[in-house]
Amino acid sequence: MAAAPKRPFRWHIGVFLAPAVLVYTAIMILPLAGTLQLSLFRNINQSQVFVGLENFRMLFGDPNWSVNFWNALRNNVWFFIIHMLVQNPIGVLLAALLSSPRLRFSAFYRTAIFVPTILSFVIVGFAWKLILSPLWGVAPNLMDLVGLKSLFTPWLGKEQYALTTLSLISVWQFVGIPMMLIYAALLSIPDEVIEAAECDGITGMSQFWKIKLPLILPSIGIISILTFVGNFNAFDLIYTAQGALAGPNYSTDILGTFLYRAFFGFQLQVGDPNMGAAIATMMFLIILGGVCVYLFLVQTRLRRYQF
């Protein structure tokens, strides 16, 4: 492009960027930096004293903290694995079905399947707690209809099932997000590409696997990283369904609830902002690691298709 060799200062770039950068820096980055800084300090005799990495040594090594920390981390990984294995494939499947041309009622399906996503954690947590409660009996009644009543147990109350149950509730709630993103990506595939595939005799399932799936890979990358970040920030659902103690016996404790307890205290333990900040810093590093993997390993290998 033949631009003038010496351009005047382009004020409009600054004008476009300024509002977003200002709000974001003042309300998010500076407070966040303040929080990360807190993780290197400890409150001794009413004043903040710099202690280096001492808080982290306690978090990993001191049994008062480390048992809970590793437990929360393990649970969080399992929480994420369930989302990747259940939520995202279901989202892609639903989007693929919805995007097929001439499908009747697709607007109805789309609207209905997205409903749980718009509901608050407060509602979702409570509603499922009631449904799965043996007191009310909705779940056992339903299972009786298909003859599986003997399999019913109070899933949220059993250590070995509670975390998986909550993960599936979370999947139930958020499946609409991958569905919508993939759906939009599928619709943006130009007709010519599909017609060319049909001319070559590629239809149905093989058309999906060979033509559409490669074209929507960037969107699948995006939903994977969104899932990762969302899962390692998760807190609300566990908090509303199981309380801050993430019962039974910490079996549903994830990093978010662990952070909350450390930060604000619970029952007999007094809140410790500095240890909370240390946990927050660990969450930050885990998430940063995941995002780096995505940016450098995944995204650079995906070609961006421009139509």
Next chain:
Amino acid sequence: MSTATRSLPRTIGAHAILLTYTAIALFPVVIVIVNSFKSRAAIFGAPLTPPTPKTFDLIGYTTVIGQGDFIHYFQNSLVVTVASLFFVLLFGAMAAFALSEYRFRGNSLMGLYLALGIMIPIRLATVAILQLMVASGLVNTLTALILVYTAQGLPLAVFILSEFMKQVSDDLKNAGRIDGLSEYTIFFRLVLPLVRPSMATVAVFTMIPIWNDLWFPLILAPSEETKTVTLGAQLFLGQFVTNWNAILAALSLAIMPVLILYVIFSRQLIRGITSGAVK
């Protein structure tokens, strides 16, 4: 090859899967709403049947409505959500345009800086945010919530919108420049209308967490004046742990406004997504 790309079994299969999933998605919502209209005995005796004239009972609703000010909470939520959404979309689109359109020193660094917020939950900064709001006298105002939610929504909005803005044809913008349009006019008149479908997607992703957030209303604006619907519902549920009529009614009251809003809004949203696809 086979012309039966839309064969009957395939269509039936698709509908079967979609219907099953729709049932799974709606069942908990339906069962809560249906049972909220029943008497206590019927809630436990026959949870799966709709209310009959015999079991119909509004006791839950009268309990809940007698206790609080849902309409006021609803207004608060609406003000906060709409204002935050407006700022996120406007500021986000402007920043995304600057990042995707112009080459300048520090461009990718700025992009990375703004993208940081996608990975970091703003919640981690709560203590310092609270200090900031106390210092500026914004505690217990809706302004505090709007500021926080704007900051929270911006990173994802910039990230998604700049992906889409890269796809807007350069020829169009250059044609505008040759016609003497200013950069601002190009942005507001040429580019924004073209990325409207992706704005709808961003709007949904931004709106949902704001509307449903419990954390910041609880910490920054818990006063009666500024309570949001989510916080109000949470308090109701805490109060009526053993009163199932009231719990179900409170849940239904929390669900229904969102549901109605969503049904109205979703037409627009879906039209936006479908018309935006390059077809």
